[in-house]
Amino acid sequence: MKSLFFKAFIASFLCSLVVKGQTIINVELKSAAPNPVISKYIYSHFAEHLGRGIYDGFYVGDTSKIPNTNGVRNDVVAALKKMKIPSLRWPGGCFADTYHWKDGIGPKDKRPAIVNKWWGNVAEDNSFGTHDFLNLCELLGADPYVAGNVGSGTVQELADWVQYTSSDNKNPMSDLRKANGRTEPWSVKFWGVGNEAWGCGGNMTPEYYANEFRKYATFMGSSEGKTKLFRVASGASDDDYNWTETLMKNIPHHLIEGVAIHHYAVIDWNHKGPATGFSEEQYFTTMQRSLQMDSLVTKHSRIMDKYDPKKQIALVVDEWGGWYDVEQGTNPGFLYQQNTMRDAMIAGTTLNIFNNHADRVRMANLAQCINVLQAVILTNQQKMILTPTYYVMEMYNVHQDATLVPTQVSDTEYSFGKDKLPAVSASASKNTAGVVNITLTNIDPAKKQKVTLRLNGQSFKNISGRILTSAKTGDCNTFNAPDKVKTITFKDFKMTGNTVEIILPAISVVALSLN
Numbered sequence: 001m002k003s004l005f006f007k008a009f010i011a012s013f014l015c016s017l018v019v020k021g022q023t024i025i026n027v028e029l030k031s032a033a034p035n036p037v038i039s040k041y042i043y044s045h046f047a048e049h050l051g052r053g054i055y056d057g058f059y060v061g062d063t064s065k066i067p068n069t070n071g072v073r074n075d076v077v078a079a080l081k082k083m084k085i086p087s088l089r090w091p092g093g094c095f096a097d098t099y100h101w102k103d104g105i106g107p108k109d110k111r112p113a114i115v116n117k118w119w120g121n122v123a124e125d126n127s128f129g130t131h132d133f134l135n136l137c138e139l140l141g142a143d144p145y146v147a148g149n150v151g152s153g154t155v156q157e158l159a160d161w162v163q164y165t166s167s168d169n170k171n172p173m174s175d176l177r178k179a180n181g182r183t184e185p186w187s188v189k190f191w192g193v194g195n196e197a198w199g200c201g202g203n204m205t206p207e208y209y210a211n212e213f214r215k216y217a218t219f220m221g222s223s224e225g226k227t228k229l230f231r232v233a234s235g236a237s238d239d240d241y242n243w244t245e246t247l248m249k250n251i252p253h254h255l256i257e258g259v260a261i262h263h264y265a266v267i268d269w270n271h272k273g274p275a276t277g278f279s280e281e282q283y284f285t286t287m288q289r290s291l292q293m294d295s296l297v298t299k300h301s302r303i304m305d306k307y308d309p310k311k312q313i314a315l316v317v318d319e320w321g322g323w324y325d326v327e328q329g330t331n332p333g334f335l336y337q338q339n340t341m342r343d344a345m346i347a348g349t350t351l352n353i354f355n356n357h358a359d360r361v362r363m364a365n366l367a368q369c370i371n372v373l374q375a376v377i378l379t380n381q382q383k384m385i386l387t388p389t390y391y392v393m394e395m396y397n398v399h400q401d402a403t404l405v406p407t408q409v410s411d412t413e414y415s416f417g418k419d420k421l422p423a424v425s426a427s428a429s430k431n432t433a434g435v436v437n438i439t440l441t442n443i444d445p446a447k448k449q450k451v452t453l454r455l456n457g458q459s460f461k462n463i464s465g466r467i468l469t470s471a472k473t474g475d476c477n478t479f480n481a482p483d484k485v486k487t488i489t490f491k492d493f494k495m496t497g498n499t500v501e502i503i504l505p506a507i508s509v510v511a512l513s514l515n
């Protein structure tokens with residue numbers, strides 16, 4: 001209650017400070033309450049056996065002319081390490097509930113081929129399997145997040161997978177792993193118990209799925225060897241609050257560490273619109289859908305608070321991002337789309353939302369990493385390009401495992417017709433070296449924003465900045481012009497005592513570092 005009054009007081013105080021045409025951001029550097037740490041896993045990614053995500057994206061095979069390590073592209077690994085990828089979710093998505101992991105171990109020429117029924121009905125030869133994925137994670141320095149098969153699998157199959165990857169005892173599964181060439185366990189902590197159980201994961205009711213989850217989580221156990229498991233329940237789609245409520249109520253809390261939700265910024269599932277060459281109306285609607293993440297996270301968290309007031313169970317947004325029509329001439333089942341400044345705006349605002357909800361959102365996985373949906377990397381044979389979303393993820397990595405610094409942003413408006421959205425969003429954190437990092441976005445495609453940061457009476461000696469911006473919302477990198485959109489040094493600010501005046505250009509993402 002006290003904090004509600006405090007927030008209301010700050011809000012009215014900020015309103016009284018609003019100077020016409022100017023945005024005030026109060027950076028609460030001296031907040032009395034302890035603030036949460038922004039989990040690095042909020043910056044995680046997702047790689048499904050879908051289209052050219054794994055094959056052609058990550059994996060080209062060890063006989064490829066493209067430089068690789070055991071079949072995994074070296075250029076991709078270097079780029080993702082630079083971005084500081086903390087975790088990678090695999091093998092789906094919808095594919096996860098059709099995947100039988102034992103098909104993907106042992107000699108590659110003996111592995112059975114299956115049909116990828118969700119994604120284009122293409123043959124999946126299982127040449128990229130458990131060893132390939134977990135070794136890839138080691139190369140990346142990222143923690144694996146494995147999604148288990150509940151829809152068409154068995155409890156035993158998932159329990160065996162946990163043991164195969166993570167057991168340091170002698171048992172049939174660790175013997176099998178050793179026979180396949182891996183002596184030491186990998187230690188897989190994050191496990192998804194199915195995916196979209198309300199849809200492609202089995203069309204279950206929340207009550208039925210909660211019972212299934214109880215059974216699977218029991219036989220997976222809470223730890224395997226030295227690895228403490230983090231079991232994530234397949235969560236709600238968008239605003240299906242009843243799903244979250246049922247899981248929180250029906251699953252004993254000692255069996256569960258995370259509850260997922262999925263939310264895509266999609267204009268309309270039947271008319272998604274193009275990834276490039278979109279209208280301002282389509283841009284505005286995408287932003288509207290994307291900014292809904294704030295109310296979704298707030299409302300799902302509120303339900304979780306009811307059953308778990310100490311916030312022990314994490315909200316895991318294990319699929320998010322923009323979803324448009326596929327690029328012309330590509331397989332509709334492959335979900336290949338270009339990535340523009342519109343996607344950079346989705347990424348910048350969404351990551352600010354996750355940071356600001358760090359008390360409950362402790363993992364999020366952008367969908368998807370390479371060549372699928374809102375990708376950070378696109379490949380074309382030996383060529384690889386980094387997308388605007390990549391640059392946002394890379395700029396924001398300063399928040400990983402830093403302590404949240406609350407910010408209050410005065411009202412700003414980006415209007416289209418009769419509708420309005422907040423133009424400016426922000427989040428801030430302080431790292432263990434005392435450096436304060438602030439990330440800001442201006443989604444208005446035409447108007448720059450004058451912003452004043454009020455630093456709560458604190459002053460800093462140095463300030464530096466980076467910016468991602470471009471003339472049009474539809475600007476992107478292509479294989480012929482790979483560097484059209486990229487980050488550059490930002491200098492349009494002035495620090496005076498305890499305030500910083502900034503000019504945020506139209507369609508921009510800015511990261512400032514103060515020490």
Ligand code: AHR
Binds near residue numbers: 367
């Ligand atoms: O990311 C593409 C698909 O979207 C995933 O496979 C599924 O979980 C979701 O519906």
